[in-house]
Amino acid sequence: MVKKQNQRKVLAVLAGGLVLGVGVAAVLAAWNDSEFATGTFTAGTFNLEGSSTGNAGYSDHNVDDGDTAATLAFTLPTGVVDSMSPGDSVYAGFWVRLAAGTTTGADLVADGTTADAAAGSNSEYLSYSIYQLAPGATCNAASAIGTPIATGATLDAQTGTTTVALLEGADTTTAGAAVQLCFVVTADAALEQGLATTATWKFTATSTN
Structure with missing residues (x-):
């Protein structure tokens, strides 16, 4: 009986670890990064x-x-x-x-x-x-x-x-x-x-x- 209870605890811990792993993956997916570009437009002259x-x-x-x-x-x-x-x-x-x-x-x-x-x-x-x-x-x-x-x-x-x-x-x-x-x-x-x-x-x- 002891072995079965220990085995259940191990399975419970593994299951918890799997849930924890999914949680970490969700945080990483929420990261974001941006790039911006700007331009200056100067008119020529004409005379x-x-x-x-x-x-x-x-x-x-x-x-x-x-x-x-x-x-x-x-x-x-x-x-x-x-x-x-x-x-x-x-x-x-x-x-x-x-x-x-x-x-x-x-x-x-x-x-x-x-x-x-x-x-x-x-x-x-x-x-x-x-x-x-x-x-x-x-x-x-x-x-x-x-x-x-x-x-x-x-x-x-x-x-x-x-x-x-x-x-x-x-x-x-x-x-x-x-x-x-x-x-x-x-x-x-x-x-x-x-x-x-x-x-x-x-x-x-x-x-x-």
């Missing part, structure tokens, strides 16, 4: 600037933001007096580039033009074309050839726009390569004497990235 000389003097000329438009230095061909007559064409270069710190390339388009009211000016008797020139070219009759990037039958109209690619600088302290645009304004036979006419062209650059 188009222009110059009427191409050598220096690049700055912002965004009339929409309150800046003053760049003044184009139109010149008549050699041998023509310093005033326009019917059939004359005048030429002016304008350089655009992406400012230092700009972090993406851009597509540039001529984005409209405004001119003095026709009632008191020659805006309806002056047409224009704008060409993209090769690096180092001079804006004149010899270089203003090919397909223009924009045209207007009058100074307050625009047709035929073509995109101009602009590249960002090699690093954040370097401006992108400048592109020269050549403006050609031509007077038609109805040009009225003595009138001064002012036109303003708008260009818009849109980031490509």
Whole structure:
């Protein structure tokens, strides 16, 4: 009888041990661990600037933001007096580039033009074309050839726009390569004497990235 009672105690202890083991396993299964990741997102910068000389003097000329438009230095061909007559064409270069710190390339388009009211000016008797020139070219009759990037039958109209690619600088302290645009304004036979006419062209650059 003693042996049977001892055997029952041993079995009872083993049974208790089994229950204890299950309890330990349940505690281990409740452990957990987590990982977290964070990211900081900094926007790049984007700025188009222009110059009427191409050598220096690049700055912002965004009339929409309150800046003053760049003044184009139109010149008549050699041998023509310093005033326009019917059939004359005048030429002016304008350089655009992406400012230092700009972090993406851009597509540039001529984005409209405004001119003095026709009632008191020659805006309806002056047409224009704008060409993209090769690096180092001079804006004149010899270089203003090919397909223009924009045209207007009058100074307050625009047709035929073509995109101009602009590249960002090699690093954040370097401006992108400048592109020269050549403006050609031509007077038609109805040009009225003595009138001064002012036109303003708008260009818009849109980031490509």
